[in-house]
Amino acid sequence: DAKTTQPNSMESNEEEPVHLPCNHSTISGTDYIHWYRQLPSQGPEYVIHGLTSNVNNRMASLAIAEDRKSSTLILHRATLRDAAVYYCILRIGNTGKLIFGQGTTLQVKP
Amino acid sequence: ETGVTQSPTHLIKTRGQQVTLRCSSQSGHNTVSWYQQALGQGPQFIFQYYREEENGRGNFPPRFSGLQFPNYSSELNVNALELDDSALYLCASSLGSGITYNEQFFGPGTRLTVL
Numbered sequence: 001d002a003k004t005t006q007p008n009s010m011e012s013n014e015e016e017p018v019h020l021p022c023n024h025s026t027i028s029g030t031d032y033i034h035w036y037r038q039l040p041s042q043g044p045e046y047v048i049h050g051l052t053s054n055v056n057n058r059m060a061s062l063a064i065a066e067d068r069k070s071s072t073l074i075l076h077r078a079t080l081r082d083a084a085v086y087y088c089i090l091r092i093g094n095t096g097k098l099i100f101g102q103g104t105t106l107q108v109k110p
Numbered sequence: 111e112t113g114v115t116q117s118p119t120h121l122i123k124t125r126g127q128q129v130t131l132r133c134s135s136q137s138g139h140n141t142v143s144w145y146q147q148a149l150g151q152g153p154q155f156i157f158q159y160y161r162e163e164e165n166g167r168g169n170f171p172p173r174f175s176g177l178q179f180p181n182y183s184s185e186l187n188v189n190a191l192e193l194d195d196s197a198l199y200l201c202a203s204s205l206g207s208g209i210t211y212n213e214q215f216f217g218p219g220t221r222l223t224v225l
């Protein structure tokens with residue numbers, strides 16, 4: 001089964017960029033890379049997704065390695081509200097099945 | 111626009127009982143996915159319904175079953191509850207299935223405790 005590997009936790013200072021890494025060495029050619037985040041007592045919230053090319057949106061950027069075996073979520077300026085568990089996820093082929101990793105707990109210090 | 115809602119918020123059952131969890135999709139969404147999230151773990155995909163038909167299933171036994179109604183709301187049923195079924199159950203809705211959708215919108219979840 002496809003899976004993702006992330007560090008358990010990371011720390012950042014407020015207003016600084018954050019790079020959250022993810023390994024997905026078993027990814028197949030049709031799997032999409034998604035990132036969601038989950039705040040305490042809430043359901044996960046979509047952040048960004050991509051297939052092969054780097055992607056930018058209002059929340060973050062997604063950098064995907066050329067071989068697609070790893071990716072990095074970039075928060076350009078962390079705020080206290082960005083403290084959450086960030087999940088790197090594979091969406092399996094042309095399905096809605098999301099395979100979540102264990103997630104990275106991001107702490108943002110003022 | 112109303113988001114995804116789930117009921118009940120919390121539920122306590124005993125081993126062997128049956129439980130039904132409910133989910134109302136975001137307006138206009140025709141696809142519902144269910145996930146189980148054990149404490150400290152990432153969510154695990156249970157199954158997805160698209161236009162009232164099951165459209166993919168994860169590694170869960172048949173005692174986990176579901177329904178999607180014509181208004182696209184959904185139910186998750188779990189029979190013969192086991193202690194390991196204690197978890198947060200998340201419902202997510204989206205528009206379309208497979209390549210036609212971009213993001214899933216999650217509800218706040220139902221916390222099930224099995225004693």
